[in-house]
Amino acid sequence: MSTQKAHIWLRDEDRSTERRTALTPKNARILIEQGFDLTVERSDKRAFPDKDYEKVGCTLADPRSWVDAPSDTVVLGLKELAETPSELPHRMIHFAHIYKDQTGWEKEMARFVNGGGLLYDIEFLVGEDGRRVAAFGYWAGWMGAALGVHRLLERRAGKNIITNGVSPFESQSDIIDKLKALADEVDGPMPNAIVVGAKGRSGTGASECLEAVGLPVTKWDMEETRILNRTALLSHDLLVNCVLMTGPGLLLANQTHLSAPQSRMKVISDVSCDPFSDFNPLPLYKAPTSWTDPVIKVGKNSEGDDVEVTSIDNLPSLLPAQAAEEFSDQFLAPLMRFPDGVEWKNAELKFHEIRQKAGL
Structure with a gap:
């Protein structure tokens, strides 16, 4: 079991209309108090201002600077990524929408496999009862x-x-x-x-x-x-x-x-x-x-x-702020169990199942 807490990097969303976030400032403070390191990319569209994250102890970074973050960094977001970079070396947490044979799913999986990264798809973070731990x-x-x-x-x-x-x-x-x-x-x-x-x-x-x-x-x-x-x-x-x-x-x-x-x-x-x-x-x-x-x-x-x-x-x-607050409150407990909680192990197994399906 892991003893050192992860370095979580909250990225700015690539999609211009995405104002929600998986982690509110209130819950970022709780994670920091529990020993996690938190970097938050500045965002001109997120429903919560940058200064609120800085105020609770997060380190601010430029948008998309996660691309050059150390490989052991855990990159947290919500929606799917832009098409670059072509290889993804990080552990990443977001809704990828590629596990049900959606268009382009094999190409997206190849980005993780070729880069040595790992996707924890939020849609497939499920507990022992098979229910999703957090959802919008x-x-x-x-x-x-x-x-x-x-x-x-x-x-x-x-x-x-x-x-x-x-x-x-x-x-x-x-x-x-x-x-x-x-x-x-x-x-x-x-x-x-x-x-x-x-x-x-x-x-x-x-x-x-x-x-x-x-x-x-x-x-x-x-x-x-x-x-x-x-x-x-x-x-x-x-x-x-x-x-x-x-x-x-x-x-x-x-x-x-x-x-x-x-x-x-x-x-x-x-x-x-x-x-x-x-x-x-x-x-x-x-x-x-x-x-x-x-x-x-x-x-x-x-x-x-x-x-x-x-x-x-x-x-x-x-309804970005209202939706994000409820989701972040649901997601806080699973994040505190990262990476040893059953939901993370289930998501990792799902990733490898889809990787094998893609023949990668």
Whole structure:
């Protein structure tokens, strides 16, 4: 078992829209008190200012200086890396999105293998019970539902607001107030929604958002999708998909299904957002939508209305501080067990399993 605490290097995110972080200043202070060395790259987009990290004892460094950090440094981030450097010699912690045959997964694995590094993919940090030790799922579901219902309600009111792009919101309550005001612009019953994967973290967040706005919500999980009633599914105005697929077995809807008789679906928020996977239960689009173009048209329903998809792959960054605080609080205990905790051993085993699968 390791006795010396690791040197953790919190990197600036390569993605320009990523304002979240895996480690808040509050929890950085706790790690330092426990004997960890912490270097934090300066960032002009992170939801927490550099000075707050410096104040608790972190050493500040320039963005992307992790590339030249000593090889025993542990590089911590959230989202995937830029394409350079071509070889990765460090132990790295982040969501890589390469373990489910996503486009380019073999090339990304080769960067670690050729550099002698190791990836601890946060999605596969699981405890003895097989559950992830930390996740943004709740906020992904909540924000995905918020964007979906926003588009649905603005269409009902004859508006096009989020089609011009989205940016981070001040708070959860601010979003709810805006959605309620949009709903009040039109008399009559509220549109209805269905959340698939409702019992998980994302599904819980999605359901709570929709209920807070006042939409009638149908909640489906494994029992309801085992034998899928697609007609019932598509009879809703809004679908929020929160199903995390790790293998074949579930097709919610394809292009043909959207225009089937009794289909009144208008907006689909695909929180799970896995268009590059062979297991995607919504093969309606080929790439995630974005902050600048959050909604795309994918077909028409049986009534001739457009069916649109929103599928942004870093939804919690639209509420960056709130999402990061909750995640960092979940992640603190596992970080304190690095590298000997069961979650780290499980993640390392997963890395070697995928490396062998790639023939590297």
